Amino acid sequence: MRGPHSPGPWTDGDPPLELTAFVGRSAELAELAEALGQARLVTVTGTGGVGKSRLAVRAAARWAAGEPAGGAGWARVELAPVRDPQFVEYAVVEALGLTDHTTRSPRQTLLEHLADRRALLVLDGFEHLVATCAELVAELLRELPGLRVLAAGRRPLSLAGERLYPLAPLGADDAVRLLADRARAQGVTVSDGDEVRELCGRLEGIPLALELAAGRLRALSPGQVLRRLDDRFRLLTGGGRDALPRHQALRTAIGWSHELCTPAERLLWARLSVFAGTFDLEAAEYVCSGDGLPAGDVLDVLSELLAQSVLAREESPAGPRYRMLDTVRAYGAEWLAATGDADRLRRRHRDWYLGLATWCELEWFSPRQREVAARVDAELPNLRAALEFCLTGPGEAHLGQHLAGSLWFCWVGCGRLSEGRRWLERGLERESGYERSRLKALWVLGYVTILQGDTVPALRTLRTCRERAERAADATAVAYAEHRTGCLALVGDDLTRAETLLRAALERYRELGELNGNVLMAQVELAMARAFQGDLPEAVRLCEDVRRVCEDHGERWARSYALYVLAYAAWAGGDPAGARELLTESLAHAHAFRDLLGSVLSLELLALVTVAQGDPVEAAVLQGAAGRLWPSVGLRLFGSAYYSAPHERCEAAAREALGDVRYAECVREGAGLDREAAVARALRRRETGALGALPAPRGPVARTRPGQREPAASPTRKGGETAG
Numbered sequence: 102m103r104g105p106h107s108p109g110p111w112t113d114g115d116p117p118l119e120l121t122a123f124v125g126r127s128a129e130l131a132e133l134a135e136a137l138g139q140a141r142l143v144t145v146t147g148t149g150g151v152g153k154s155r156l157a158v159r160a161a162a163r164w165a166a167g168e169p170a171g172g173a174g175w176a177r178v179e180l181a182p183v184r185d186p187q188f189v190e191y192a193v194v195e196a197l198g199l200t201d202h203t204t205r206s207p208r209q210t211l212l213e214h215l216a217d218r219r220a221l222l223v224l225d226g227f228e229h230l231v232a233t234c235a236e237l238v239a240e241l242l243r244e245l246p247g248l249r250v251l252a253a254g255r256r257p258l259s260l261a262g263e264r265l266y267p268l269a270p271l272g273a274d275d276a277v278r279l280l281a282d283r284a285r286a287q288g289v290t291v292s293d294g295d296e297v298r299e300l301c302g303r304l305e306g307i308p309l310a311l312e313l314a315a316g317r318l319r320a321l322s323p324g325q326v327l328r329r330l331d332d333r334f335r336l337l338t339g340g341g342r343d344a345l346p347r348h349q350a351l352r353t354a355i356g357w358s359h360e361l362c363t364p365a366e367r368l369l370w371a372r373l374s375v376f377a378g379t380f381d382l383e384a385a386e387y388v389c390s391g392d393g394l395p396a397g398d399v400l401d402v403l404s405e406l407l408a409q410s411v412l413a414r415e416e417s418p419a420g421p422r423y424r425m426l427d428t429v430r431a432y433g434a435e436w437l438a439a440t441g442d443a444d445r446l447r448r449r450h451r452d453w454y455l456g457l458a459t460w461c462e463l464e465w466f467s468p469r470q471r472e473v474a475a476r477v478d479a480e481l482p483n484l485r486a487a488l489e490f491c492l493t494g495p496g497e498a499h500l501g502q503h504l505a506g507s508l509w510f511c512w513v514g515c516g517r518l519s520e521g522r523r524w525l526e527r528g529l530e531r532e533s534g535y536e537r538s539r540l541k542a543l544w545v546l547g548y549v550t551i552l553q554g555d556t557v558p559a560l561r562t563l564r565t566c567r568e569r570a571e572r573a574a575d576a577t578a579v580a581y582a583e584h585r586t587g588c589l590a591l592v593g594d595d596l597t598r599a600e601t602l603l604r605a606a607l608e609r610y611r612e613l614g615e616l617n618g619n620v621l622m623a624q625v626e627l628a629m630a631r632a633f634q635g636d637l638p639e640a641v642r643l644c645e646d647v648r649r650v651c652e653d654h655g656e657r658w659a660r661s662y663a664l665y666v667l668a669y670a671a672w673a674g675g676d677p678a679g680a681r682e683l684l685t686e687s688l689a690h691a692h693a694f695r696d697l698l699g700s701v702l703s704l705e706l707l708a709l710v711t712v713a714q715g716d717p718v719e720a721a722v723l724q725g726a727a728g729r730l731w732p733s734v735g736l737r738l739f740g741s742a743y744y745s746a747p748h749e750r751c752e753a754a755a756r757e758a759l760g761d762v763r764y765a766e767c768v769r770e771g772a773g774l775d776r777e778a779a780v781a782r783a784l785r786r787r788e789t790g791a792l793g794a795l796p797a798p799r800g801p802v803a804r805t806r807p808g809q810r811e812p813a814a815s816p817t818r819k820g821g822e823t824a825g
Contacts, residue, residue, distance in 0.1 A: 124282050125275030126156055133160040133266055134167070137221070137249060140264035141242055144252040147268035149428035150309025153253040154225050156268060161223050161251055173219035181226035181427040182378040182482035185489060186233035191520050193222065193237070195481070200516030200697040201733045204553045207519060208237065212244050213732065219247040226427060228254040235260055270306030277301055279308060283315030287408065296323045303327065309428065313358040316409030329357065355432045358409060368394050369402045370411060371440065374433035375450045378482030379415065379422040384457075388449045392442075418475035447490055454480065454487040455500060458507040465510045466617040468655025474694060477511045484508065492527050499533035506541035512549055514658070516695060522549050540570050540578035547585050551592075552698075554735040559589055580609035584623050592739040596630050603627040621647045621659040628666045633743040637670045644670075661690035661699055668706060672747075677713040684710065685784055692780045700780060701730040705738070707783055709751040717758035718767050720751055725771020726779035 136143045137160060145153045161175040178196040183189060190207035201210040222241075227234040235258040238250050242262075252258055257265055271279060277293050280301055284291040291297055300323055304310040317326055359367060372389035373380070385403060390396035403423070406412045413424045425433070437443050457480065461473045477484070484504075491501030505524040512521025525546040533539060543566035550559035563586045570578035587602030603626055610620045628643035644663040651660035668683035684707050691699030704727040712720035731737040738744040756764045774782065 124279040125271055129156060130159055134163045136264055136266055137164045137251060141249045142260060142263045143266055144257050144263055145266045145268050146257060150307050151268050151270055152308040153268055157223050157251050157253040161221050164221060175221035177223040177225055179225050180230060186230050189230055189233050189237060200695060202518050202552050203735045204555050215245050215248055221249045221251060224252045226254060227252060228256050276306040276311060280311050280315050283312055284318045287319045289318045296327055300327045312410040317361060365394055365402045366405055370406060370433045371437040372446055373425055374430045374437055375446045376483060377486040379424045381422050384453055387453050417479050419479040451487045451490050454484050455504050458504055462507045466654060466656055470658055474515060488524055498531035499535035499538040502528040502533055502538040502542040506545045509545040518549050518553055536573045540566055540575055544578060544581040544585060551589050577613055580606050588626055591626055591630055592741055594741050594743055596633055600630045618659045621650060625662045625666055632666060632669055637674055640666060641670050657690045658694055661687045665702055672710055677710045680710045688783060698734050701727050701734055704783060705748055709747045712751050712754045717755040721755045721764050721767030722771035723783060725768035726774045729772045730776060
């Protein structure tokens with residue numbers, strides 16, 4: 102349920118889960134919702150395939166619906182694809198849709214964004230990360246009194262105050278209903294008879310086992326399924342004689358379904374286990390084909406696995422994708438290991454995602470930017486798996502460095518700076534023997550640390566990159582290092598040095614024939630430096646050229662920053678109406694890309710334009726909204742006197758018009774808006790008349806804290822599509 106203080110994409114309905122619709126469990130649903138009203142930590146436990154995830158999601162939705170209007174939201178954190186404990190917190194941040202560019206840890210980000218909010222986190226599939234999850238949950242519950250946690254796994258978190266809800270299999274009637282429902286989806290009618298009831302009883306009412314059995318009813322009658330299942334119980338008990346019957350039943354059902362598969366279906370099942378999270382058809386065709394499974398047959402075989410409920414299909418912004426339940430994946434992974442082919446399949450998986458990252462990096466400078474963002478978001482679990490393979494296997498470090506560097510647009514453009522920095526630093530810890538991949542990782546790491554406001558490591562990294570690039574005669578890496586050093590100088594108010602470095606980098610790019618988002622952003626930065634020094638005509642010329650090139654190539658991200666500088670020039674030149682038109686377009690594009698920095702810069706300048714057009718109340722509200730966003734970016738306006746000038750002029754004008762008390766009230770109102778609400782409000786506003794334009798900023802305004810020069814981020818967050 103999305104409320105006015107929701108920090109991210111809180112769910113307001115039932116999202117698609119594995120397999121198909123929810124059947125039965127009405128009593129359990131009511132009991133679990135009641136438990137959530139009484140305890141802050143509730144853990145649903147039970148065997149794999151018993152339906153913990155689906156019940157938890159429905160209970161979370163019911164709990165949120167029962168809260169006061171607009172009072173609470175909930176989000177599901179899927180942990181099954183996470184293998185490394187250090188990425189648990191990143192998974193939670195990602196599930197909440199939080200964007201944070203600072204050097205704060207993900208946990209600090211969570212604590213700040215969830216403070217004073219009523220919220221429910223559903224932690225799903227945590228059992229392989231129980232120690233890390235328990236420690237995280239304990240701190241979150243201790244520090245966030247408005248937070249509740251609903252965990253779903255095969256074991257408890259074992260924390261004080263935890264309320265356990267053991268989930269039993271379905272009762273006889275619900276089991277029959279589920280089997281009949283799933284069979285109906287296959288075009289088969291199943292009657293409630295003795296054989297059907299015996300089959301459901303033999304499968305002990307485990308939903309996953311029933312799903313798998315229903316997948317066979319296209320070809321077999323319930324009696325035939327029952328007889329074959331009886332054979333498999335004798336042959337495939339698995340797990341030892343002392344295993345719980347319920348666990349035996351599940352493993353037997355999976356093993357029985359596996360035995361009924363054709364050789365090609367078994368082979369694909371095993372090979373698909375190398376994927377983390379979801380995957381698409383093209384990836385499956387590349388990774389899993391060969392050695393007994395031609396690429397042209399993968400679609401037909403995959404369709405059979407889908408019909409048998411071994412796989413589930415789901416829609417995403419990146420298109421149709423497929424998912425294998427963790428229990429089913431683990432079974433396939435055992436078979437893959439037994440074939441001795443696991444390492445080869447993991448290398449093919451790594452190769453596919455290395456190629457995908459390379460394609461996405463190149464297509465960032467194209468009309469496909471939004472498609473690339475959606476694709477990378479969907480593929481993040483697989484990209485992490487590929488990075489882990491590269492950075493742990495022998496002789497793979499150079500590919501890990503290259504992959505981490507190629508994903509710069511994911512770290513920078515999709516709000517994952519902290520995670521990107523960790524991968525880059527891990528890659529650079531290892532000697533690869535390939536200088537080109539190391540240089541790329543170095544300049545991308547410098548870029549990331551600039552955006553985090555970590556100036557000393559940024560400068561050190563870029564200096565190392567340039568020195569090594571000059572020794573290696575790598576002119577491209579020299580250009581990127583020089584460019585990013587100029588970026589650092591710009592946000593540090595050293596305009597003379599910034600201009601020198603940026604002009605030199607642009608000349609190097611021209612000599613190399615580079616034309617991409619990074620080159621365009623260097624030109625935008627140079628334009629900003631000229632605008633700060635009062636040379637508005639040159640700033641406009643540079644950014645109009647960027648806008649033209651972007652329009653020729655269908656590029657929108659770099660274009661949004663060019664529009665921001667053009668709006669700055671329009672305001673400084675006495676044209677607030679023109680500035681507003683440019684800023685609203687810039688803000689719309691930045692927000693569509695989830696570009697937090699671009700959004701907050703546009704909001705700051707829109708506030709100044711708004712007060713210039715005679716609406717100090719709305720201007721103060723926008724300043725309050727921007728003030729709420731800055732902590733996720735870093736130091737407000739980078740600690741720069743030049744970037745702070747519009748903010749301070751706006752505040753002075755609004756205070757004079759409203760008085761200190763009313764101004765503070767309006768700022769508080771704006772601070773109550775989340776990013777979605779703030780952007781929507783800014784884009785809805787219509788001009789209300791204009792005052793004369795405020796004087797143009799011909800120099801820096803005195804700092805609030807003299808000598809404060811450390812930037813928190815760069816206004817040029819985009820660019821560098823090609824390898825350095």
